[in-house]
Amino acid sequence: xxxxxxxxxxxxxxxxxxxxxxxxxxxxxxxxxxxxxxxxxxxxxxxxxxxxxxxxxxxxxxxxxxxxxxxxxxxxxxxxxxxxxxxxxxxxxxxxxxxxxxxxxxxxxxxxxxxxxxxxxxxxxxxxxxxxxxxxxxxxxxxxxxxxxxxxxxxxxxxxxxxxxxxxxxxxxxxxxxxxxxxxxxxxxxxxxxxxxxxxxxxxxxxxxxxxxxxxxxxxxxxxxxxxxxxxxxxxxxxxxxxxxxxxxxxxxxxxxxxxxxxxxxxxxxxxxxxxxxxxxx
Numbered sequence: 001x002x003x004x005x006x007x008x009x010x011x012x013x014x015x016x017x018x019x020x021x022x023x024x025x026x027x028x029x030x031x032x033x034x035x036x037x038x039x040x041x042x043x044x045x046x047x048x049x050x051x052x053x054x055x056x057x058x059x060x061x062x063x064x065x066x067x068x069x070x071x072x073x074x075x076x077x078x079x080x081x082x083x084x085x086x087x088x089x090x091x092x093x094x095x096x097x098x099x100x101x102x103x104x105x106x107x108x109x110x111x112x113x114x115x116x117x118x119x120x121x122x123x124x125x126x127x128x129x130x131x132x133x134x135x136x137x138x139x140x141x142x143x144x145x146x147x148x149x150x151x152x153x154x155x156x157x158x159x160x161x162x163x164x165x166x167x168x169x170x171x172x173x174x175x176x177x178x179x180x181x182x183x184x185x186x187x188x189x190x191x192x193x194x195x196x197x198x199x200x201x202x203x204x205x206x207x208x209x210x211x212x213x214x215x216x217x218x219x220x221x222x223x224x225x226x227x228x229x230x231x232x233x234x235x236x237x238x239x240x241x242x243x244x245x246x247x248x249x250x251x252x253x254x255x256x257x258x259x260x261x262x263x264x265x266x267x268x269x270x271x272x273x274x275x276x277x278x279x280x281x282x
Contacts, residue, residue: 006043009081009122013074016053023058027177028066029087034073042081042124048103052120056106057085059098060118063185065089065205066178076124083120089205092116095188114205160233168218179218186230193256197223232268235261239276246273 017031024031060070068089075082092098092108093116099106107119161183169176185203189195200223201211208223215223231253238249247258250273255261265273 006041009040009042009044009049010038010074012046012049013053013083016050016057017072020054020057020061024061024070026173027061027064027181028174029061029064030069032069032071034071036073037076040074040076040081042076042122044081044122049122052102052104053083055102056099056118056120060085060087060092060116063087063090063092063095063098063181065181066174068205079124081122081124083122085118085120086111086115088113088115090114090116090203097188161230164219175214175218178214182215183230186227189254190231190234191252191254193254195254197227200227228264229268231255232265235265235273236269236276239273242277246277249273 017033021031057070057072064070064087068087070088071084071086073084075084091110091114093110099108099118102120104123105121107121109117109119111117165176165179165183168179182200182204185200186195189199189203197208197211201208204211206214211223215221215226219226221229235249235253238244238252239246244252246262250256250258250261253261255264262273
């Protein structure tokens with residue numbers, strides 16, 4: 001067990017930021033440290049704080065559009081140390097995945113300039129902490145073989161998008177980062193029928209014209225076609241895992257009409273989605 005100690009918490013914070021800076025640079029997101037107290041002595045658990053700060057800052061960077069920035073500042077009162085992470089260019093308040101699985105409480109606030117403020121609250125008294133269970137991906141050894149096999153099948157059948165990400169990154173790091181952010185935003189909104197190109201452009205902090213130009217250049221598809229292709233690739237992977245029925249898959253990839261999903265799937269692959277629930281893939 002790691003016991004809390006009373007020490008200056010700021011060097012730890014600077015160390016976390018320094019270790020993440022190359023990741024921010026690769027994502028073309030600037031890190032700005034705002035004027036804050038240079039020493040805050042409190043009792044804290046370094047393992048918990050490093051975990052939460054690293055995850056929260058990294059996730060905010062990942063979903064912040066290129067050429068934007070995140071601002072970091074910290075304050076302290078008698079009860080808590082507050083670490084604030086604010087991003088520019090896009091509202092991330094509805095992306096609960098960004099602050100999922102953290103030990104400490106996070107308050108999320110929309111900013112008027114299309115940004116978001118994440119406030120991580122660290123109690124001064126670690127013995128009265130309210131902590132939250134980590135949500136960490138399970139390893140093969142810690143999950144049942146049946147579910148691990150499903151996980152492997154989904155991964156193996158959903159490689160086209162990931163392969164495109166990797167090849168794009170190898171060819172041009174800037175464009176690879178852009179495509180990764182694009183795919184992450186689509187994935188987080190996959191089950192929403194209302195998520196369309198206007199919403200995608202807004203989340204990427206681009207105009208629809210800019211989005212069309214960049215997606216077309218990278219994928220040879222319009223954003224509408226790319227979004228549909230992404231949904232259908234995910235749908236096929238889910239069907240081939242034999243874990244979901246056609247109705248469940250249609251709903252999970254953003255089709256509220258089963259007939260619309262079946263027709264669109266058939267147009268893309270040349271066979272009905274129900275084929276994959278009864279036999280091996282063509």
